Amino acid sequence: MSNDGNYIVSLSAFTRWLASVAENEYGVEIYPGFAAAQLLYSQEKDSTDPWGNPAHSVRGIITNEVGLTKAFTPKSSFEPGMAFNAKVTLLAEGAHGSLSKLAIQKYKLRKESQPQTYGIGVKEVWRVDPAKHQPGK
16 A cells, blocks of 8 residues: 555644644633533523524633542542633534533524434455556456
8 A cells, every 4th residue: 555645644743733823823722631511601691592592602611620539529639610711612522522412402403403323434455466457447
């Protein structure tokens, strides 16, 4: 097999580079190690849902609480979740991420959609003797 003309990159190196571009050139703030646990909504219904009904807008996220025991009781190192207000909140956790599910449910985003379907693909690679291969036939 050949990979001529294609690029091979390290995903971790690429994401580190992309993070530096986002932070240094666009003012994006990235907080690695902090999981978003809740959506932060506006106090008033200041927006509309896709069907024109008044709705609370998403104003940011609240991170997870840290310093809890396995029974979810606070340890001496307990820190409550931090609230991050944002002009734009991007949910990039996939269609079945916990915050995405909350937004889908709250704003009824699947109201007029078909049920989700899944597909599977299989790739098979054969090694063929060049003497037996005739391009286009």
